[in-house]
Amino acid sequence: MRSVWITRTGPPEVLEVRDGPDPVPGPGQVLVRVRATGVNFADVMARLGFYPDAPPRPCVVGYEVAGTIEQLGPGADGGLAPGRRVVALTRFGGYAEAVAVPTAQVFPLREGMGFEDAAAIPVNYLTTVLMLRHFGNVKRGDRVLVHAAAGGVGMAALQLCRIAGAEVIGTASAGKHAQLREAGVAHAIDYRTQDFEAEVRRITGGRGVDIVLDATGAFAKSYRCLAPLGRLVCFGMSGAATGVKPSRLAAAKRLITLPWFHPIRLMNDNKAVIGVNLGHLWDGIEFLRDEMLGLLEDWAAGRIRPVVGKTFPLTEAAAAHRYIQERQNIGKVVLTC
Ligand SMILES: NC(=O)c1ccc[n+]([C@@H]2O[C@H](COP(=O)([O-])OP(=O)(O)OC[C@H]3O[C@@H](n4cnc5c(N)ncnc54)[C@H](OP(=O)(O)O)[C@@H]3O)[C@@H](O)[C@H]2O)c1
Numbered sequence: 128m129r130s131v132w133i134t135r136t137g138p139p140e141v142l143e144v145r146d147g148p149d150p151v152p153g154p155g156q157v158l159v160r161v162r163a164t165g166v167n168f169a170d171v172m173a174r175l176g177f178y179p180d181a182p183p184r185p186c187v188v189g190y191e192v193a194g195t196i197e198q199l200g201p202g203a204d205g206g207l208a209p210g211r212r213v214v215a216l217t218r219f220g221g222y223a224e225a226v227a228v229p230t231a232q233v234f235p236l237r238e239g240m241g242f243e244d245a246a247a248i249p250v251n252y253l254t255t256v257l258m259l260r261h262f263g264n265v266k267r268g269d270r271v272l273v274h275a276a277a278g279g280v281g282m283a284a285l286q287l288c289r290i291a292g293a294e295v296i297g298t299a300s301a302g303k304h305a306q307l308r309e310a311g312v313a314h315a316i317d318y319r320t321q322d323f324e325a326e327v328r329r330i331t332g333g334r335g336v337d338i339v340l341d342a343t344g345a346f347a348k349s350y351r352c353l354a355p356l357g358r359l360v361c362f363g364m365s366g367a368a369t370g371v372k373p374s375r376l377a378a379a380k381r382l383i384t385l386p387w388f389h390p391i392r393l394m395n396d397n398k399a400v401i402g403v404n405l406g407h408l409w410d411g412i413e414f415l416r417d418e419m420l421g422l423l424e425d426w427a428a429g430r431i432r433p434v435v436g437k438t439f440p441l442t443e444a445a446a447a448h449r450y451i452q453e454r455q456n457i458g459k460v461v462l463t464c
Pocket of ligand 1: 404
C-alpha cells in the first residue's frame with residue numbers, strides 16, 4: 128500500500144509517497160482499506176514542525192478515514208465484518224491506502240453516506256460539538272463570531288449554529304463571502320482588509336458577541352469582541368503558519384505575543400476563556416464515540432451536511448497542503464484513494 132510521509136519539516140513538497148506492506152490488524156483492530164482521508168490544518172502544522180502532538184518524524188499523519196473493512200484482527204468484532212463501509216478516527220496514520228484501527232474508533236456508515244463526506248465529519252464536527260455545545264452552550268438568539276468561517280471547522284460550526292438558532296458573524300478571505308452568506312452567515316468580515324474587532328462592534332451596536340471560536344491566535348482581540356457573559360474558545364494558532372515554509376522566528380513572535388487572561392479580570396469582565404484540543408481527548412474514546420454516533424444520527428436526519436470543498440488523490444497530498452495554505456479551500460479538503 129502507498130502512504131504519505133512527513134520525513135522532515137518544510138514546504139508541502141517534503142511530503143513523500145512511499146510503498147510498503149499493508150499493516151496487520153492487531154488484537155481488537157480491523158484493517159480498513161481507505162477510500163477517503165480528511166486533511167486537517169493540524170497536518171499542515173505537523174509538516175511545518177509546529178505541532179507538538181505529532182508523532183516523531185518520519186511519520187504518517189491523518190486523523191480520519193473512510194473506507195471498507197478488509198480484515199479483522201484477533202478478537203475484533205463490534206458488529207464489524209469484512210466488506211462493511213466505515214468511517215474511523217485514526218488519530219495518526221490516515222494518509223495511507225490501508226490502516227489498522229481499534230474497533231472502538233470505527234463506525235459503520237449510514238445508508239447513502241459517501242466516503243468523502245464521511246471522512247469530512249470526525250475532526251471538524253467533534254471539535255465543533257465540544258466548542259459550541261459542551262463549552263459554548265450555544266442557544267437561540269446567540270451571536271457567534273467564527274474565525275476562518277469558510278474552512279473545514281468553520282463550515283461545521285455554521286451548521287451547528289443554525290441548528291441552535293444562533294446568528295453567525297464569520298471572518299474569511301473576501302472571495303469566500305458569497306458562499307458564506309449562502310451557508311447562512313449573517314455578516315462576513317474580510318479579516319485581511321478590515322479590523323474584525325471594529326466590525327464586530329459596529330455590527331452588534333457595541334454589545335459584542337456571545338461566543339467566539341478562534342483558532343487563528345488573535346485571542347486578545349477576540350476576547351474584546353465578547354459581550355458580558357461571553358465565551359472565547361481558543362483552539363488553534365493558524366497565525367503561526369506564516370507561509371508554506373516554516374518560519375520559527377515568525378511563529379515564536381506569535382507565541383510570545385499571546386495574551387494572559389488574569390482570573391481577576393475574567394471575574395470583573397464576566398467572561399470565560401476556554402481551551403479545546405480534541406487530540407487530547409483521545410483516551411476518552413467512549414465520550415468521543417457517543418458524540419460521533421450522535422453526529423452520524425444528525426447526518427441521517429439531514430441536520431448536518433459536510434462541505435467537501437475539494438478532493439485530491441492521496442499521492443497529491445502536497446498539492447492539498449499547498450491549497451489549504453494558500454487559503455483557497457472552502458470547507459473540507461479530502462484525499463481519495
Ligand atoms: N484544537 C482542536 O481540537 C482543533 C481541531 C480541529 C481544528 N483545529 C484548528 O482549527 C483551525 C481550522 O482547522 P481546519 O482543519 O478546519 O482548517 P481550515 O479552516 O480549513 O484552514 C484553512 C483556512 O484557514 C484560513 N487561515 C487563517 N489563517 C491562516 C494561515 N495562517 N494560513 C493558512 N490559512 C489560514 C484560510 O481561510 P480564510 O483566509 O478564508 O480565513 C484557509 O483557507 C486550525 O487552526 C486548526 O488547527 C483545532
